[in-house]
Amino acid sequence: MPVRFDKIYDVVVAGGGNAALCAAITAARAGRSVIVLEGAPAFYRGGNTRHTRNLRCAHDGTAPTMTGPYDPAEFLDDLYRVTGGETDKALAQLTIERSQELIPWMNKAGVLFQPPLGGTLSLGKTNAFFLGGGRGMLNALYRQAEALGVVCLSDAPVTALAIENGFFTSATIQYEGLPHQVRGRTFVAAAGGFEANIDWLRQHWGAAADNFLIRGTPYNRGDVLKMLLAHGVKPVGDPTQMHCVGIDARAPKFDGGIATRLDSVVFGIMVNRAAQRFYDEGEETWPKRYAIWGRLIAQQSEQIGYSIVDSKSIHMFMPSIFPAVQASTIGELAGKLQLDAAALEKTVADFNAAVRPGTFDHTVLDDCRTEGLAIPKSHWARKIDAPPYYAYPLRPGITFTYLGVRVNEESRMVLNNGKTSGNMFAAGEIMAGNVLGKAYLAGIGMTIGAVFGRIAGERAAKNARN
Amino acid sequence: MPATDLPRSAALVEADRLMTICNACRYCEGLCAVFPAMEMRRTFADGDLNYLANLCHQCGACYSDCQYSRPHEFNVNVPAALATLRNDSYAQYAWPRALAPAFARNGLFIALTAAASVAAFIVGFVAWRDPAVLFARHAGDFYKVMPHNAMVILFGAVFVFAIAALTLSLRAYWRDINGEGDGRAVVEATGDAARLTYLGGGGGGCTSENERPSAQRRVFHHFTFYGFLLCFAATSVATIYHYGFGWHAPYALTSLPVLLGIAGGLGLLIGPAGLFVLAQRRDAILTDAPRRGMDTAFLAMLFLVSLTGFALMALRDTGAMGLLLALHLGVVLALFLSLPYGKFVHGLYRYLALVKYAREKRTAAFVD
Ligand SMILES: Cc1cc2nc3c(=O)[nH]c(=O)nc-3n(C[C@H](O)[C@H](O)[C@H](O)COP(=O)(O)OP(=O)(O)OC[C@H]3O[C@@H](n4cnc5c(N)ncnc54)[C@H](O)[C@@H]3O)c2cc1C
Ligand code: HEM
Ligand code: SF4
Ligand code: SF4
Numbered sequence: 001m002p003v004r005f006d007k008i009y010d011v012v013v014a015g016g017g018n019a020a021l022c023a024a025i026t027a028a029r030a031g032r033s034v035i036v037l038e039g040a041p042a043f044y045r046g047g048n049t050r051h052t053r054n055l056r057c058a059h060d061g062t063a064p065t066m067t068g069p070y071d072p073a074e075f076l077d078d079l080y081r082v083t084g085g086e087t088d089k090a091l092a093q094l095t096i097e098r099s100q101e102l103i104p105w106m107n108k109a110g111v112l113f114q115p116p117l118g119g120t121l122s123l124g125k126t127n128a129f130f131l132g133g134g135r136g137m138l139n140a141l142y143r144q145a146e147a148l149g150v151v152c153l154s155d156a157p158v159t160a161l162a163i164e165n166g167f168f169t170s171a172t173i174q175y176e177g178l179p180h181q182v183r184g185r186t187f188v189a190a191a192g193g194f195e196a197n198i199d200w201l202r203q204h205w206g207a208a209a210d211n212f213l214i215r216g217t218p219y220n221r222g223d224v225l226k227m228l229l230a231h232g233v234k235p236v237g238d239p240t241q242m243h244c245v246g247i248d249a250r251a252p253k254f255d256g257g258i259a260t261r262l263d264s265v266v267f268g269i270m271v272n273r274a275a276q277r278f279y280d281e282g283e284e285t286w287p288k289r290y291a292i293w294g295r296l297i298a299q300q301s302e303q304i305g306y307s308i309v310d311s312k313s314i315h316m317f318m319p320s321i322f323p324a325v326q327a328s329t330i331g332e333l334a335g336k337l338q339l340d341a342a343a344l345e346k347t348v349a350d351f352n353a354a355v356r357p358g359t360f361d362h363t364v365l366d367d368c369r370t371e372g373l374a375i376p377k378s379h380w381a382r383k384i385d386a387p388p389y390y391a392y393p394l395r396p397g398i399t400f401t402y403l404g405v406r407v408n409e410e411s412r413m414v415l416n417n418g419k420t421s422g423n424m425f426a427a428g429e430i431m432a433g434n435v436l437g438k439a440y441l442a443g444i445g446m447t448i449g450a451v452f453g454r455i456a457g458e459r460a461a462k463n464a465r466n
Numbered sequence: 467m468p469a470t471d472l473p474r475s476a477a478l479v480e481a482d483r484l485m486t487i488c489n490a491c492r493y494c495e496g497l498c499a500v501f502p503a504m505e506m507r508r509t510f511a512d513g514d515l516n517y518l519a520n521l522c523h524q525c526g527a528c529y530s531d532c533q534y535s536r537p538h539e540f541n542v543n544v545p546a547a548l549a550t551l552r553n554d555s556y557a558q559y560a561w562p563r564a565l566a567p568a569f570a571r572n573g574l575f576i577a578l579t580a581a582a583s584v585a586a587f588i589v590g591f592v593a594w595r596d597p598a599v600l601f602a603r604h605a606g607d608f609y610k611v612m613p614h615n616a617m618v619i620l621f622g623a624v625f626v627f628a629i630a631a632l633t634l635s636l637r638a639y640w641r642d643i644n645g646e647g648d649g650r651a652v653v654e655a656t657g658d659a660a661r662l663t664y665l666g667g668g669g670g671g672c673t674s675e676n677e678r679p680s681a682q683r684r685v686f687h688h689f690t691f692y693g694f695l696l697c698f699a700a701t702s703v704a705t706i707y708h709y710g711f712g713w714h715a716p717y718a719l720t721s722l723p724v725l726l727g728i729a730g731g732l733g734l735l736i737g738p739a740g741l742f743v744l745a746q747r748r749d750a751i752l753t754d755a756p757r758r759g760m761d762t763a764f765l766a767m768l769f770l771v772s773l774t775g776f777a778l779m780a781l782r783d784t785g786a787m788g789l790l791l792a793l794h795l796g797v798v799l800a801l802f803l804s805l806p807y808g809k810f811v812h813g814l815y816r817y818l819a820l821v822k823y824a825r826e827k828r829t830a831a832f833v834d
């Protein structure tokens with residue numbers, strides 16, 4: 001069927017990930033005509049959603065794939081704790097309240113869940129795992145949307161928005177080589193953050209941004225976000241901040257996804273280009289330890305770090321996608337990493353000399369620590385003395401950015417003049433900063449997208465009828 | 467297989483590359499048995515990969531769900547890589563080794579075997595009896611054309627050969643994959659094979675026709691599989707009737723062997739026909755495309771065995787019986803001859819992989 005560009009759609013959705021489809025399905029079920037405009041080619045549709053694995057939800061413990069229960073109050077505590085209170089309390093409560101509806105809603109849309117197996121058991125209580133991962137869930141949502149008559153275009157980036165006084169009338173897209181006007185009664189912005197826009201990242205991080213790796217697709221460039229801000233929509237979230245983890249430096253520039261993650265850091269030492277340690281590798285337990293290293297490495301010269309372990313530890317963490325660099329002496333390892341051999345030997349020797357005896361247990365904050373170092377290792381410190389030695393190079397891997405648009409409990413955009421938009425809504429990463437002012441709680445990205453996607457769909461449907 | 471200094475085959479190298487990526491990703495762990503088995507390992511020796519390849523049911527789910535499939539630079543395509551390795555493994559374990567090439571051009575091999583076998587029966591009937599016997603009416607009595615004992619000796623010998631060849635191949639396989647099992651594992655594997663648990667994409671259904679999961683492939687395989695078993699049962703019952711009770715064929719339409727044969731024969735018409743149609747619709751990217759002839763040949767043989775069987779039953783009182791008997795016996799003989807050198811082996815290799823999996827699921831731990 002040819003795409004109709006002459007008609008006025010009830011709901012125009014920009015983006016094609018979790019948030020976009022939750023909104024589209026909800027509006028279509030309410031009987032509205034919906035068009036989804038996804039900027040990426042079909043394979044890359046659903047930007048970062050393709051790379052996800054689970055969503056966090058409060059539940060009473062009866063979900064068959066979860067070990068729960070996870071009480072809403074506990075969820076709220078967790079959220080307050082990680083964000084240090086940098087959250088809109090009303091929206092946070094709403095997110096958690098409505099997270100309880102997500103598993104049945106997803107099931108109805110054809111999304112299946114599984115119990116977690118190896119490596120992620122610790123999340124079995126709080127997070128529901130998608131069968132087949134994010135792409136599996138996304139395929140199910142697309143099938144559902146198409147069955148409901150939603151027009152889903154891919155390779156159709158929104159290049160301009162016609163907005164007057166906070167009121168949307170049409171979006172311009174580039175589709176099959178031509179620009180088209182897509183007119184609509186309401187608009188849902190679900191086009192993600194700007195993490196793949198290196199120029200934008202460079203504004204805050206300077207040349208260092210050129211060495212960042214982007215974990216998700218190259219298509220989350222924040223164009224829709226920029227257009228909305230230019231049209232007077234109120235921003236939310238720190239524009240300089242991003243969620244950034246240490247990933248294998250050999251990962252592709254874009255779209256390396258989950259498989260490039262490395263869990264080796266706490267088992268050894270981390271050094272920079274000067275072969276010097278720069279942070280306490282044993283400071284905290286997972287998942288925080290996983291999340292801090294991206295930023296720390298971003299502050300080192302050339303934005304690279306090297307995690308060094310010995311044969312005692314090499315089999316203690318999740319298998320890596322790329323093989324470790326291996327050598328029989330520390331000097332040889334330094335050579336292979338193109339680090340100063342004498343400097344690395346000294347760093348390792350100083351570290352080894354500072355290690356105190358203890359009982360190693362990486363599942364708790366154990367008593368293995370160093371003494372007398374300027375930068376201590378507070379837990380899990382064991383001498384690096386059992387060859388062969390191994391190293392992984394790490395770079396900052398950007399997951400998402402925090403800057404977004406301000407919304408209210410209806411998912412409706414708030415304007416700089418304090419008014420709310422007449423017909424514009426936002427959902428997902430593009431507004432996640434309302435709930436998640438800083439830091440991260442595993443699985444909450446999908447929760448925010450699904451909850452506010454559904455709310456946006458409900459409200460847009462209602463709006464379009466009036 | 468003893469370890470050799472030969473470089474690894476391309477199929478092994480690719481399977482190793484993919485399992486290393488998957489083991490760092492693990493998003494597909496809920497889809498089937500392959501990924502949990504993978505998670506019990508950190509590195510993948512040849513035997514491990516051959517085991518995983520035969521554990522895969524080629525449902526396709528992990529391709530449509532993979533965020534790293536083509537055009538992503540990781541170019542992950544687990545169903546195709548494992549299908550290729552699986553077909554390589556059939557050749558690797560084949561006994562005698564001289565017949566391993568049969569897997570490379572399997573369609574041709576099976577077609578030639580079938581044609582030669584049918585021709586041999588026609589020539590045989592004519593040479594041993596006389597040309598007239600081929601076209602005479604025998605009131606449904608096959609043994610007028612070919613004596614019962616001759617049939618038993620011929621088919622018995624081929625059957626024994628097939629069993630011996632399969633046993634030796636399976637032994638090489640079991641050693642290569644470090645096979646381990648016990649009673650409980652056998653029971654569990656039997657259940658998983660009987661239900662084809664892992665042809666379901668973990669619950670979403672088989673995605674091999676397109677991205678829409680469906681149960682069709684499993685249903686048609688059930689027709690084929692149980693059709694085959696029923697035909698086997700029909701022959702066994704007839705053998706017991708013959709030797710145990712002295713009741714000789716032809717049997718009445720309502721007798722047990724004929725009823726079992728009809729039910730099984732219907733399964734072998736419906737099942738392979740359905741599987742063939744689905745195979746035409748399947749995206750070739752999910753398959754070992756150059757060797758799809760192996761599937762087609764096996765489907766054709768099963769279908770022909772049944773079709774010629776029904777034709778024989780319908781026309782056994784006419785003058786066409788002699789030729790039809792040659793045709794039917796020729797196809798059946800060719801099927802038995804080619805059992806160890808064609809698609810049939812998949813059932814046995816997969817079954818043993820399921821046994822090993824059922825056992826290690828209880829005894830091994832995930833690597834994390
Ligand atoms: C490797 C990785 C793993 C993750 N794992 C998890 C997890 O397990 N659980 C979790 O909760 N979160 C996870 N996240 C975070 C999660 O991906 C996001 O929070 C979530 O996907 C956001 O959904 P969304 O629909 O808002 O955005 P996306 O899914 O990113 O969708 C945005 C869409 O907008 C499109 N778009 C961009 N610009 C335009 C334009 N101009 N016109 C049209 N379309 C446009 C993009 O192509 C994209 O499809 C992970 C992120 C990464 C990178
Ligand atoms: C031990 C039990 C068996 C198992 C676990 C099993 C499993 C499978 C699976 C998973 C497939 C699809 C993937 C592929 O093509 O390789 C398949 C295909 C097939 N099986 Fe089996 N099988 C078994 C026994 C049998 C038997 C006994 C027969 C018939 C005699 C049979 C006939 C076929 C045929 C004809 C195909 C090809 C179908 C196609 O083109 O898709 N199988 N089997
Ligand atoms: S097939 Fe793809 S999604 Fe599935 S485990 Fe492997 S890499 Fe991950
Ligand atoms: S094709 Fe199906 S059975 Fe094979 S590995 Fe993928 S999900 Fe498992």
